[in-house]
Each structure stands twice: as C-alpha cells, then as structure tokens.
Amino acid sequence: MRLFFALWPDTQTQHAWHDGLAPYLAPLGGRRMPSANLHLTLAFLGDVRGDRMSELLRLGDDLATDALSLRFDHLEYWKKPGLVCLRTADTPPPLARLAGQLGTGLDMAGFAVERRQFKPHVTLARDVPVGMASLPVWPVVEWQVPAVALVRSRLAAGGSEYAVLHEWRLG
Numbered sequence: 574m575r576l577f578f579a580l581w582p583d584t585q586t587q588h589a590w591h592d593g594l595a596p597y598l599a600p601l602g603g604r605r606m607p608s609a610n611l612h613l614t615l616a617f618l619g620d621v622r623g624d625r626m627s628e629l630l631r632l633g634d635d636l637a638t639d640a641l642s643l644r645f646d647h648l649e650y651w652k653k654p655g656l657v658c659l660r661t662a663d664t665p666p667p668l669a670r671l672a673g674q675l676g677t678g679l680d681m682a683g684f685a686v687e688r689r690q691f692k693p694h695v696t697l698a699r700d701v702p703v704g705m706a707s708l709p710v711w712p713v714v715e716w717q718v719p720a721v722a723l724v725r726s727r728l729a730a731g732g733s734e735y736a737v738l739h740e741w742r743l744g
Contacts, residue, residue, distance in 0.1 A: 574725050576621045576629070578675055580613040580641070581722035581737060587611045590714065594659065594697060597648055597708060601657060603701030610735055613643075613695050615672050615721065618684055625684075626738075629723055632678045633741050636721060640744035641667050645695070645714040650705045657701050658694035659714065668693060671721070718743055 582590070591608035598605055621629070645659045672691045679686045720740040727734045 574621055574623060575619060575727070576738075577617040577724050577726060578615040578633070579722050579724050580615060580643075580718050581720050581724070581740065582611060582716065583719055584609070586716065590659070590695065590697075593714075594648075594710070597710065598657060598698050601650075601698065601701050601703050601705065603655065603657065603698040603703075604732075605698050606696055607732075610733065611695055611697070612722075612724070612735070613693055615691075616675050616679055617687060618679070621684070628682050630739060632675070632682060633721065633723060633739060635678065636674060636741060637667075637671060638721075638741060638743050639667055641665070641671065641718040643668065643693070643716045643718060645710060645716065647710055648697070648705075648708040649694070650701065650707075652704055655699060655701045656696055657698040657705075658696050659710070660692075660694050660707075664691065664693055675721075 587608040590611050591605070643661055643665065646662050647660055649658050649660045650656070651658060669691070676686050720742050722737045723739045725736045725738055727736075
C-alpha cells in the first residue's frame with residue numbers, strides 16, 4: 574500500500590479552497606487537483622507492507638495532538654515539478670514539532686523517511702506550464718486543522734485517489 578501522513582481538511586474546507594482559489598489558478602493552466610485530494614503532507618512513506626499498519630497506528634497514537642492553526646498567505650510555483658502550491662509565510666513552531674516528531678518516530682521504527690527540508694504546502698495544480706512569482710492570496714486562508722490522517726494513495730487513470738485510513742483529532 575502507498576501511504577502517507579497528512580493534515581487532512583474536512584470536505585467543506587477542501588471545497589472552499591478548491592472553489593475560492595480557482596480564479597488564481599485559471600490563467601496558469603495545468604491540471605487542478607480535485608477538491609477531495611487537497612491536504613498538507615507531513616510524511617510520505619511510499620509502499621508499506623500491510624503487516625506494518627499497526628506500527629503506524631501506534632505512531633499516530635503517540636503524536637502530540639495540540640490545536641494547530643495555519644495561515645496560508647501566498648501561492649508558489651515550483652518549476653521542476655510544475656506545481657502551484659498554497660503556502661504559509663513560515664512554518665509555525667507547533668507544525669514543525671509535529672512534523673519532526675512524526676519523522677523521528679518513523680525513522681526509529683525503520684520506515685524510509687524523506688530527508689529534504691519540510692516545506693508545508695497544499696498542492697493545488699500540477700503540470701503548470703507557466704511560471705510565476707509568489708502570488709499573494711487575499712483574503713488569507715485561515716485553517717484550524719482538525720486532524721492528522723494516515724492516508725492510502727492509489728494511482729488511477731485520472732490521477733491519485735486518496736482514502737483516509739485513520740485520523741487523530743487535534744485540539
């Protein structure tokens with residue numbers, strides 16, 4: 574199973590982001606993400622054997638579940654993968670702690686963990702051919718994060734399909 578940990582918005586929030594940010598994305602081209610796929614990845618695990626699921630659930634049970642609020646204030650274009658992402662101006666300390674705690678736990682349990690710097694973002698569009706400078710979002714997008722989720726990713730003809738396997742409520 575292809576798995577990842579993410580901050581997972583409720584359906585209403587996903588639709589609000591998808592529809593509310595559409596005017597910013599329309600001129601750029603590319604392929605917009607379906608509203609049901611909008612999330613903030615904390616740790617991508619890749620293929621994981623099913624018999625390791627209980628370890629992942631225990632790691633989730635041990636995460637700090639403090640309330641977390643994020644403030645997205647701009648869009649960024651990432652040229653190499655051709656992405657447009659919703660970004661925060663900085664990484665709030667509670668988010669950095671959560672991502673660090675999760676990364677350490679996964680590493681200690683022997684899961685392969687990406688070593689690149691954590692850059693919190695929500696991918697809004699892929700295969701965007703037109704570059705852009707950072708674009709401010711107004712009004713800013715405030716998000717009271719409801720949960721950390723363990724998510725399964727399946728590759729399908731139309732792109733990735735995600736299914737939340739388990740959630741841990743925050744706050």
